[in-house]
Amino acid sequence: DAGVIQSPRHEVTEMGQEVTLRCKPISGHNSLFWYRQTMMRGLELLIYFNNNVPIDDSGMPEDRFSAKMPNASFSTLKIQPSEPRDSAVYFCASRNPGRGGMTLHFGNGTRLTVT
């Protein structure tokens, strides 16, 4: 079991640039979650998918943020254009409620710095 894989681990970009974060969930997991972690707000849920379908994106802060899950093994979170206040650690997590219950498995995160 390779775990949830996120790339890149670190991303530094300039304000206004497009940023794409990637996530590969654990094989067989049919739910995927994107979280953002900052010192001020802690861990925030941005969006989650069940069976590749977005279920709730109410946590996405603005239209600049978008997420896709084209298949069961890949998801992206895109910020366009990026702003300094987007600087945070972005986590992807997956689970399979039918196997292993509600336990979330997290990736190691992508640390985004927007200058």
Added chain:
Amino acid sequence: AQSVTQPDIHITVSEGASLELRCNYSYGATPYLFWYVQSPGQGLQLLLKYFSGDTLVQGIKGFEAEFKRSQSSFNLRKPSVHWSDAAEYFCAVGPFANSGNTPLVFGKGTRLSVIA
């Protein structure tokens, strides 16, 4: 709406001392309960979870937690802290299995520092 409160933002303990991290939740009924640990630069790792049955659950790294329904609490304990336990600890609440595949709700975390 469900919520999780971790009243201690930062705790410092001496190595070898006992530890208790507090967690209180607000939920309509008995939820799934979790404790995660986050080391610097890492993702969140599951320490332990409670779904049903024995209200005292054992986890990895010598941690345990006790579910107390009357107090809506799920406090994390360790009898003797090691320097490597310094990390951020998150309590989380999840739904019943028949409430759909809805997300966990996380507390804001408690940062644990360990001194010699």
